[in-house]
Structures are given as C-alpha cells and as structure tokens.
Amino acid sequence: MTFKQFAFNNVKRNTRQYLSYFLSCMFAVTVFFMYAVIVFHPDIQNAEFRDVVQRGILLTEAIIYGFSFLFVLFSTGSFIKSRKKQYGLLTTLGISKSQLNRMLILENTIIGITSIVAGLLLGALLTKLFLMIFSQILGLDQILPFYLSLKAIGITSLLFFIMFEVNSLAVVWTLRTNSIMEVFRGAKGPKKTPKFSWILSLLAIGLIGAGYYLAYISTVVTIFLYMLPILILVIPGTYFLFSQFSIAFIALLKRKKRFYLHKLNLLTISDLSHKLKDNARILFIVTILSAVALTSSGVLYGLFQGVEAEAKRFVPQDATLISKGNSKIDKLEKEINFVESSFKEKDIAFQSNLIRTTQAQMQSENENWNLVWAQIYSYSDYKAIANLHGRNVSFEIDDGEMVISKQEFALPDDNKPPKKLTIKSKNESATLHTKVAKLELNQNIYTTFDIVVSDSIFKQFVQSAASNEVYYNYAMEIPKWKTHADDIEQIFANVDREIAYPDSQPEYYLRMKEGLSYLFFFGIFISVLFFLAAGSILYFRMYQDMDKDLHHYHSIYRIGITDKEMKKIATRQLGFLFFIPFIVAVVHASFAFKALQNMIASSVILPSVMSVSVFFVIHLMNFIFIRNVYTAKLKKVM
Numbered sequence: 001m002t003f004k005q006f007a008f009n010n011v012k013r014n015t016r017q018y019l020s021y022f023l024s025c026m027f028a029v030t031v032f033f034m035y036a037v038i039v040f041h042p043d044i045q046n047a048e049f050r051d052v053v054q055r056g057i058l059l060t061e062a063i064i065y066g067f068s069f070l071f072v073l074f075s076t077g078s079f080i081k082s083r084k085k086q087y088g089l090l091t092t093l094g095i096s097k098s099q100l101n102r103m104l105i106l107e108n109t110i111i112g113i114t115s116i117v118a119g120l121l122l123g124a125l126l127t128k129l130f131l132m133i134f135s136q137i138l139g140l141d142q143i144l145p146f147y148l149s150l151k152a153i154g155i156t157s158l159l160f161f162i163m164f165e166v167n168s169l170a171v172v173w174t175l176r177t178n179s180i181m182e183v184f185r186g187a188k189g190p191k192k193t194p195k196f197s198w199i200l201s202l203l204a205i206g207l208i209g210a211g212y213y214l215a216y217i218s219t220v221v222t223i224f225l226y227m228l229p230i231l232i233l234v235i236p237g238t239y240f241l242f243s244q245f246s247i248a249f250i251a252l253l254k255r256k257k258r259f260y261l262h263k264l265n266l267l268t269i270s271d272l273s274h275k276l277k278d279n280a281r282i283l284f285i286v287t288i289l290s291a292v293a294l295t296s297s298g299v300l301y302g303l304f305q306g307v308e309a310e311a312k313r314f315v316p317q318d319a320t321l322i323s324k325g326n327s328k329i330d331k332l333e334k335e336i337n338f339v340e341s342s343f344k345e346k347d348i349a350f351q352s353n354l355i356r357t358t359q360a361q362m363q364s365e366n367e368n369w370n371l372v373w374a375q376i377y378s379y380s381d382y383k384a385i386a387n388l389h390g391r392n393v394s395f396e397i398d399d400g401e402m403v404i405s406k407q408e409f410a411l412p413d414d415n416k417p418p419k420k421l422t423i424k425s426k427n428e429s430a431t432l433h434t435k436v437a438k439l440e441l442n443q444n445i446y447t448t449f450d451i452v453v454s455d456s457i458f459k460q461f462v463q464s465a466a467s468n469e470v471y472y473n474y475a476m477e478i479p480k481w482k483t484h485a486d487d488i489e490q491i492f493a494n495v496d497r498e499i500a501y502p503d504s505q506p507e508y509y510l511r512m513k514e515g516l517s518y519l520f521f522f523g524i525f526i527s528v529l530f531f532l533a534a535g536s537i538l539y540f541r542m543y544q545d546m547d548k549d550l551h552h553y554h555s556i557y558r559i560g561i562t563d564k565e566m567k568k569i570a571t572r573q574l575g576f577l578f579f580i581p582f583i584v585a586v587v588h589a590s591f592a593f594k595a596l597q598n599m600i601a602s603s604v605i606l607p608s609v610m611s612v613s614v615f616f617v618i619h620l621m622n623f624i625f626i627r628n629v630y631t632a633k634l635k636k637v638m
Contacts, residue, residue, distance in 0.1 A: 022115055024075075024529075024536040028068040029119025029160055031525045034130045035061055036152035037123075041131075043144050060522040064529060065159060071533050072167045075540055105168040112164025116157055123156075124148060134521060196247035204245045207237030215591040220599040234588065238287055241584065243280035247273055275573060282541050283581050286534040290585035290615075293531035295592040296523055298604070298611035302593070304513075304520045306602025308482065311509035313601040316440035317389060318350075319476040319488065319504035321495065324446055326467040331499045336474055342491040348484045351477045353388050355381040358458075358465045359447055360423040369417055374404075374449040375471060376423070377441075378458035385441070388477050395437050397454050402432040405439040405450040423451070427464040430457055442503045444471070474500070481506050531615055535622040538578060542626060567631050574630060578623045586612055 035057045038044055044054075131144040211233035214226045250273040276283070303310075321339070323332040336354070343350050355377075362372045377385075383393050395403055404417055422431045432453065439450050453461075462470070481488060485506035492502040593608040 025115035026119040030123040033123035033156040040149035101172045108168040200244040201248040204240035215595040218595045242283045246276045287581040289534040291588040293527040294589035297527040298608040302604035302607035309602035311505045315505045317442045318478040320442045321474040321500040323472045323500040357471045360425040363422040373447040375447040403452040
C-alpha cells in the first residue's frame with residue numbers, strides 16, 4: 001500500500017465523521033458557483049441592473065468565502081481533536097513528522113477536491129433552477145437561459161482549493177508543537193465538577209431581558225439607535241446563559257429529589273451538566289449562527305411579502321400630481337391630459353379629482369414647530385379626496401381648529417404639537433387649536449406637514465394667497481394598479497417634473513420590490529449556509545466527544561441499564577444539545593420579528609412562522625441523522 005493509498009483509506013474509513021463537514025463545504029461551493037454563473041451570464045452583461053447585481057453578488061461571494069474559510073478552519077481543528085489518538089498511535093509506531101504532515105495535507109486535499117467537484121456538479125444540475133428563481137424574484141420578463149461559465153468554474157475551483165490548502169497548513173501547525181503523549185492522550189482530560197456563578201447566571205437573564213425589551217419597544221426611528229445596544233446585551237447574555245445559567249438550572253433540578261431520582265432522570269441529568277459546561281462555547285456559537293439565519297431569512301421574507309402593504313403605507317394615494325403656482329395651470333392641464341389619455345390607451349381604469357390647496361408657515365415658541373411649512377386643505381376638499389379612495393373621514397372640524405398630519409418620521413420626538421399654533425402666509429394668519437390625525441395623503445416635496453382647516457378658514461387663506469403659495473393636487477384612484485404597475489410607472493416617468501411632481505404607489509412598489517428582491521436573493525442562501533454550518537458544528541462536537549461518551553455508556557451499561565434505556569438516555573442528551581440552542585435562537589429571532597412588526601404595516605407572523613418551520617425541519621432531519629449515527633456507534637459498546 002502506497003502512502004497516497006494510506007491517506008485515501010483514512011478518509012474512506014472516517015466517511016461518517018467527515019460527512020457533515022463534506023456536505024457543508026459542498027453546499028458552500030455550490031452556492032458560490034451558482035452566484036458566479038450569474039455574474040458571467042451573457043444576458044446579465046447587457047441588463048440595466050448589471051452593476052447592482054454584480055455588486056450584490058460580489059459582496060455575497062465575499063461573505064460566503066470568508067465564512068467558509070472560518071468554518072473549514074474550525075472544522076479541521078475539531079477533526080484533529082477527535083483523531084489525536086490515531087495520530088499519536090502513528091507517531092509511536094515510527095511515522096516521522098514530515099510524513100504525518102504529508103498525510104494530513106493529503107487527507108484535507110482529498111476532501112477539498114471531492115467537495116469542489118461534487119459542489120460544481122451539484123451547482124451545474126441546479127443552475128437552471130437557480131436562474132429560474134433569480135428571474136422570478138427579480139420579475140424579469142423572461143427566464144434566463146441555462147448557461148455554464150468556464151470562468152465561474154475556474155474561479156470557484158481555484159479559490160476553494162486555496163482555502164482547503166491554507167487550512168491544511170493550519171492543521172499541520174496545530175500538531176507541530178504537540179508532544180507524543182499530548183497527541184496520544186487526545187481529547188481526554190480530567191472531569192471536574194461543573195461550577196457556576198449565581199451573579200453571572202442572573203446577569204445572563206438580565207442582559208437578554210434588557211435586549212428583548214429594547215427590541216420590543218423599538219420603532220422604525222429608534223431601531224437604528226437600539227440595534228447596537230441590543231447586540232451588546234444579547235450576545236454576552238447568551239454566552240452566560242449556556243456557561244452559567246444552564247449549569248445553575250441543572251443544579252436546581254438536582255435539588256428536586258422527587259424529579260431527579262425519577263426513572264432515568266438521574267443518569268440523564270447528572271451527565272448533562274458536564275456536557276453543557278464542556279460545550280457552552282459551541283452551544284453559544286451555534287445559537288448565534290442559528291439566530292442570525294432565522295432572523296435574516298424571516299426579516300427578508302417578511303419584507304419581501306409585505307411590499308404592497310408598505311407601498312400603501314408610505315404612499316396612501318394611488319397616484320398624484322402636485323403643481324405649485326398659478327402660472328403653471330395651463331401646462332398642468334396638458335400633463336393631466338397626457339396621463340389620462342395614456343391610461344385610456346393602456347385600458348387602465350381610474351377615477352380622478354383636482355383640488356386646490358395653499359401653503360403657510362407655522363409659528364410657535366416651540367422651536368420644533370416654528371418656521372415649518374405646511375400645506376393647507378379645506379375640510380370639504382380633504383373629504384372629497386378621502387371619498388375618492390373609498391375612505392371615511394374620522395374627524396369633524398370647526399373654525400377655531402386645525403388637524404395636523406400624524407407622520408412617523410417628520411414629527412418631533414414627543415410626537416405632539418403645541419395646543420395652539422399660528423399659521424401665517426404672506427397676506428393672512430390664524431391661530432388655531434391643534435388636533436393630530438392620520439391624514440392619508442401623499443407627500444408634498446415643498447412642505448413638511450399637511451393640515452386640514454374649516455372651509456371658511458381655508459377660503460380666507462386661498463383668496464389672499466400669493467401666486468406661488470397655491471398648489472394644484474391631482475389625485476387618481478386606480479382599482480387595479482398592481483396589475484398595471486409597469487405601465488403606470490412608465491407613464492408617470494414621462495411627466496414633466498418641472499411642472500408637476502408625480503408620486504404613485506406603483507412606482508414605490510416596484511422600486512421597493514426590486515431592492516428587496518436583490519436582498520432576498522442574496523441573503524437567503526447565506527442564511528441557509530449559516531444554519532447548515534451550525535448543525536455541522538454540533539456534529540463535529542459529537543464526534544470529538546464520541547470516545548469519551550462511549551466509555552461512559554459502557555460503564556453504565558455494565559451496571560444493568562438495558563439497550564432501550566441506553567438509547568433513551570443518549571437521545572435525550574443529544575436532544576438537549578441540539579434543540580436548546582435552536583429554541584434560544586427562535587426566541588431571539590421572535591423579538592427581532594417583533595421589532596420588524598413595529599416598523600412595517602404588513603403582518604410578519606406568517607413569514608416568520610414559515611421561516612422558522614423550514615429551518616426546524618432541516619434541523620430535525622440533521623438531528624435524526626446524527627442520532628442514528630450516534631446510536632449505531634453506541635451498539636458497539638453493548
């Protein structure tokens with residue numbers, strides 16, 4: 001048997017141990033390759049969105065490659081620990097350091113090349129489906145044809161080969177300074193009684209609770225202020241949760257003698273505290289990776305599904321044209337005629353209304369409300385606009401009052417105007433009591449707020465208004481705007497913005513959908529990669545502790561535990577190690593979803609449940625596979 005055959009047989013004999021690592025690497029290669037195919041696809045080269053797609057894909061590729069590098073580095077370290085006894089035995093039998101280094105490099109090279117080849121083959125098989133999904137998500141007119149790029153194959157192969165070889169050198173460096181006895185001893189070490197701190201245990205709950213509270217109360221304005229504090233609180237809190245609180249919780253369970261001594265609980269719980277303490281860092285990493293995967297995928301999917309609701313939220317009226325000044329009235333009529341004739345040519349049903357408004361400046365001792373420009377609507381005109389869009393007006397108004405628009409982003413921090421405000425135009429002024437209501441009107445680029453006053457007050461202002469203080473608001477109700485979104489956007493794109501400023505739900509909808517399509521397409525595969533890596537890390541840890549666990553189970557088997565009870569204990573302990581991080585990650589993600597719900601109009605319940613369900617199925621399948629491998633090994637000690 002040659003040295004190369006010896007290295008190949010080592011990989012072959014450890015197939016199960018390397019399987020999860022191999023599949024994760026293969027998936028990373030597959031995703032990297034498919035994204036690279038899009039970059040070099042000839043139809044993308046001539047597309048309008050080429051630059052956006054290429055920048056997004058390059059960023060995605062960098063994240064995938066960087067994460068894969070760290071993942072492979074961590075994985076190889078785990079394999080070294082789990083196989084130290086083998087390396088120690090080979091060393092005692094006379095293998096030289098250079099031969100051992102060669103064997104390690106060969107083994108990692110074999111696994112790396114196999115992962116690259118398998119990943120490229122799988123990527124080639126899935127490329128057509130990937131291009132279909134890409135075309136569908138981005139709303140392209142036609143599906144991109146199947147295409148395999150030699151450049152994509154070459155770049156993927158070269159970068160991942162370099163990654164595997166660099167990690168092979170890292171493996172050699174790991175063993176370089178270890179003595180023979182250290183290598184032979186492997187992962188074994190003295191087992192001490194797990195210790196914990198009540199202060200750190202309570203601190204874990206406090207930190208996580210504080211982070212949850214900030215997420216719960218965050219809004220679209222405050223989330224950017226709270227995001228960093230939330231991470232600073234939740235991440236160390238999660239670490240202390242596993243390294244301290246979990247041990248404290250097990251200690252409390254042990255005090256409940258009736259529960260602790262019931263059936264197999266004694267054997268399950270007594271060893272679980274050691275497992276939780278030994279694996280605290282791994283469980284922390286797995287939880288954070290899983291939480292990132294769940295949160296990012298759920299948030300992206302929730303935003304993507306809620307595009308229409310967000311369009312209606314930020315652009316309440318289907319479509320509007322706003323023109324400033326009496327001097328443009330003739331030109332405005334031409335623009336309106338162009339829009340209406342274009343709608344009729346495209347057979348797009350609509351209703352419309354043209355009203356006149358005016359502007360004034362608010363004056364107050366409160367600096368947040370002083371010298372702020374507002375657009376004034378009469379109560380009758382506002383009611384006509386609301387009725388055009390099928391809405392009812394929820395408030396009444398008299399001559400001494402005005403209603404100010406409630407805007408999430410424009411109002412000051414306290415969100416409350418003074419009880420009285422003076423509105424002043426060039427030739428008119430009035431001091432009125434203020435009320436706040438949600439005025440569902442499109443934004444005016446010339447003013448900050450919309451206000452509604454009584455018809456008599458409005459008449460005073462509009463009759464005395466200077467020419468440049470008057471606005472003409474043309475509003476359209478389009479029952480099936482989503483069906484004709486592309487046509488409507490094109491029509492409004494041809495409106496002269498010097499004469500009339502257009503604003504429409506279809507334009508906002510298409511712009512937001514396009515941006516979120518890119519984010520969703522680039523982010524979802526990274527989320528899956530993170531989650532698969534989290535499962536693989538648990539798999540590596542199980543193999544690393546396999547010899548120690550088998551020795552433990554062999555000991556308790558000799559005192560009379562049956563095969564069925566042995567499997568039950570092992571399944572419970574594996575279940576705790578697998579599903580505790582997942583449950584914590586789901587709770588973390590749930591508060592992230594709550595923060596998202598505070599920011600958007602559409603419900604995130606269904607998208608978040610679907611996202612968590614998909615990842616749960618993946619996690620459950622991974623657990624079943626690992627449990628079967630684990631119990632198969634367990635049979636050998638019975």
